[in-house]
Amino acid sequence: MNEPATPSRAGKGAVAVPPLPPRLRPGDTVAVVAPSGPVDPALLARGTAVLEGLGLKAVTGAHVLDRDRYLAGSDADRAADLQRAWCDPAVAAVLCARGGYGAMRILDLLDWEAMRAAGPKLLLGSSDVTALHRAVAVRLGTASWFGPMAACAVLAGPGGPEPRTLAHLTAALFGDAPPVTGDRVIAGGTAAGPITGGNLSLLAALCGTPYRLRAEGAIVLLEDVGEAPYRIDRMLTQLLRSGALDGAAGFALGSWTGCGDPFPVLEERLAPLGVPVIAGLPVGHGTPQLSVPMGALGGIDAESCSLTWSIRNRDGAP
Numbered sequence: 001m002n003e004p005a006t007p008s009r010a011g012k013g014a015v016a017v018p019p020l021p022p023r024l025r026p027g028d029t030v031a032v033v034a035p036s037g038p039v040d041p042a043l044l045a046r047g048t049a050v051l052e053g054l055g056l057k058a059v060t061g062a063h064v065l066d067r068d069r070y071l072a073g074s075d076a077d078r079a080a081d082l083q084r085a086w087c088d089p090a091v092a093a094v095l096c097a098r099g100g101y102g103a104m105r106i107l108d109l110l111d112w113e114a115m116r117a118a119g120p121k122l123l124l125g126s127s128d129v130t131a132l133h134r135a136v137a138v139r140l141g142t143a144s145w146f147g148p149m150a151a152c153a154v155l156a157g158p159g160g161p162e163p164r165t166l167a168h169l170t171a172a173l174f175g176d177a178p179p180v181t182g183d184r185v186i187a188g189g190t191a192a193g194p195i196t197g198g199n200l201s202l203l204a205a206l207c208g209t210p211y212r213l214r215a216e217g218a219i220v221l222l223e224d225v226g227e228a229p230y231r232i233d234r235m236l237t238q239l240l241r242s243g244a245l246d247g248a249a250g251f252a253l254g255s256w257t258g259c260g261d262p263f264p265v266l267e268e269r270l271a272p273l274g275v276p277v278i279a280g281l282p283v284g285h286g287t288p289q290l291s292v293p294m295g296a297l298g299g300i301d302a303e304s305c306s307l308t309w310s311i312r313n314r315d316g317a318p
Contacts, residue, residue, distance in 0.1 A: 037100020
């Protein structure tokens with residue numbers, strides 16, 4: 001088990017650390033749903049084959065290949081697929097097919113009481129799925145995995161899954177994935193706290209909603225794709241001005257694919273907060289895409305430029 005570093009600061013009202021849902025076992029059924037953008041059928045077919053190759057039974061939502069402009073079908077149908085999968089006792093995990101845009105639109109259409117009564121499920125996704133990570137944390141108190149998606153090129157490309165991505169995801173789903181190491185230290189030190197955050201654009205968009213980021217006492221993961229440095233500046237400033245980053249224990253910065261050189265902005269906005277900031281973690285977009293447990297107790301060690309975590313599983317396994 002990966003032990004987190006000693007926190008460099010502790011804040012009042014630190015974020016609670018929920019256990020992760022039970023890890024998967026060979027033969028488990030996983031449901032692939034599309035809460036966001038439209039899905040490429042070829043990628044979906046290859047991605048479900050990869051899941052079957054891991055010994056899982058992969059089923060897909062009824063509307064997973066629907067399309068409504070930039071969405072994977074209507075809001076009602078996308079929400080129904082996700083809720084049906086979550087509430088199905090035969091389904092052990094809900095895996096998102098891809099990101100894009102649209103997860104925020106379905107949050108108020110989900111029956112959170114029914115989902116809570118169904119018990120915890122393993123949720124996997126990244127990018128736009130940040131909205132769902134925040135929602136299941138707030139509404140269900142459930143930890144989840146920020147990682148690669150079933151119908152994305154890194155797992156379902158024509159050349160096969162990217163090896164490091166698949167190996168790390170397999171460890172995340174069935175066991176305990178190893179730490180993630182970056183390549184740049186913006187601010188040194190050590191920190192510990194629950195891991196939160198996700199895609200910067202989504203976190204900025206969630207400001208003012210019930211699912212807004214609350215960073216006090218937590219390690220904040222941030223990543224994005226295709227955003228110019230001035231837009232990253234604007235979104236970080238929004239989070240700072242809204243108080244969303246108040247009391248953060250540290251920052252772990254993932255990939256910034258297609259963002260030019262974001263590091264001057266990231267250093268300017270985050271280093272003055274006086275907490276450890278590490279960067280270059282292969283998490284988010286790009287290749288490889290490693291998996292991080294949102295809600296797990298994490299640790300930052302700037303000397304090794306690593307993000308570690310300690311996982312409690314609901315099945316009692318360490």
